[in-house]
Amino acid sequence: MSKILTYLAVQDGKIKRASLEVLSHCRALAQEHGWTVESVLLHPDARSLATTAQQYGAETVYYMDHPQLQAHLNAPFLAALHAVITHANPHVVAFASSEAVKDMLGALAVRTQAAVLSDVASFHIIAGGVEAKRPVMASKLIARTQAQGARVLVSVRAGAYTAEEAPTEAALVPLPFTFDVDTLKQQVREVVQDALGTLDLSETQxxxxxxxxxxxxxxxxxxxxxxxxxxxxxxxxxxxxxxxxxxxxxxxxxxxxxxxxxxxxxxxxxxxxxxxxxxxxxxxxxxxxxxxxxxxxxxxxxxxxxxxxxxxxxxxxxxxxxxxxxxx
Ligand SMILES: Cc1cc2nc3c(=O)[nH]c(=O)nc-3n(C[C@H](O)[C@H](O)[C@H](O)COP(=O)(O)OP(=O)(O)OC[C@H]3O[C@@H](n4cnc5c(N)ncnc54)[C@H](O)[C@@H]3O)c2cc1C
Incomplete structure (x- = not known):
């Protein structure tokens, strides 16, 4: 059976609302096409966050819990996502659009031999691939784009869909995090909040x-x-x-x-x-x-x-x- 894998990004110890929106949309797509929808969580506390993924309809939740997955750095997250995609072998991998995701998508596409549709406003499944709408020219025009292939990565803007609960008895599948942290050339020392406070623009209502x-x-x-x-x-x-x-x-x-x-x-x-x-x-x-x-x-x-x-x-x-x- 074909499957969609959704990446659930974590911020301040919670799964981001935008990721749950994407999961809800993917659940609806999976139902429509007879596919399965699965999720991946990468965080030191991934196992306990998996219950939220179950609440929003993931049928399987792959997770890696490792201290290195606390703050975003491309190299370990890319390695982790590559490993999960290789293991799960999904046809579509869906992300909520963010700076971190934008930064990783090209490299992840090369590693997983996938086509990419980035920062789209909506998407659906078509024969042999994915079709999406993307605002262009400062949203004056909407471009309709398609990606064909055995694997398509797609990132979706926050607010495109509504996050709706649909509890499941998802299987929780731990996967080993095998990245060699000694090879890292950067470290995140501190995540600094800006002067306007801690509320994230793209997450608040x-x-x-x-x-x-x-x-x-x-x-x-x-x-x-x-x-x-x-x-x-x-x-x-x-x-x-x-x-x-x-x-x-x-x-x-x-x-x-x-x-x-x-x-x-x-x-x-x-x-x-x-x-x-x-x-x-x-x-x-x-x-x-x-x-x-x-x-x-x-x-x-x-x-x-x-x-x-x-x-x-x-x-x-x-x-x-x-x-x-x-x-x-
Ligand atoms: C390539 C490019 C990219 C850009 N990207 C962005 C972007 O990402 N985001 C962005 O915002 N802009 C962007 N801009 C700039 C954009 O074109 C506008 O210049 C900008 O959005 C104007 O900001 P503003 O509405 O605050 O100011 P103004 O256009 O100057 O409007 C100020 C408004 O405040 C009202 N006003 C004044 N005093 C009062 C008062 N006392 N009480 C109530 N109302 C009052 C006025 O009537 C007026 O309508 C971009 C421009 C370019 C060329």
Missing amino acids: VVVAAGRGVKDEAGKALVTQLADTLGAAIGASRAVVESGLFPASAQVGQTGKVVSPDLYIAVGISGAIQHVAGMQNSRVIVAINKDGDAPIFNYATYGLVGDLYAVLPPLINEIKQVLPTTPE
């Missing part, structure tokens, strides 16, 4: 993003307060990253991160196509802008025309009334 309308530290404090009240991650347009008000890690858009939270609040952002490319798949978009003709309102579910310095303080107070405790 709510994002509050600031644009050039946020002119100073007082504006930034308002955006931060709104984000803290909602338990949201903070995003930014390129304009305020270039001005130095927000770190590059917060940039959303064509040359920043692609996010698709349940709620995206764009504060003082005009809605340039390069920004929209990174957030237009958010489920609900709220735009706050003093210019009623700003293009962001074309994408917004709800729009608030007004000066953010006047709008945000009462809005934050109102939210605090209905949401008295800060969400986890």
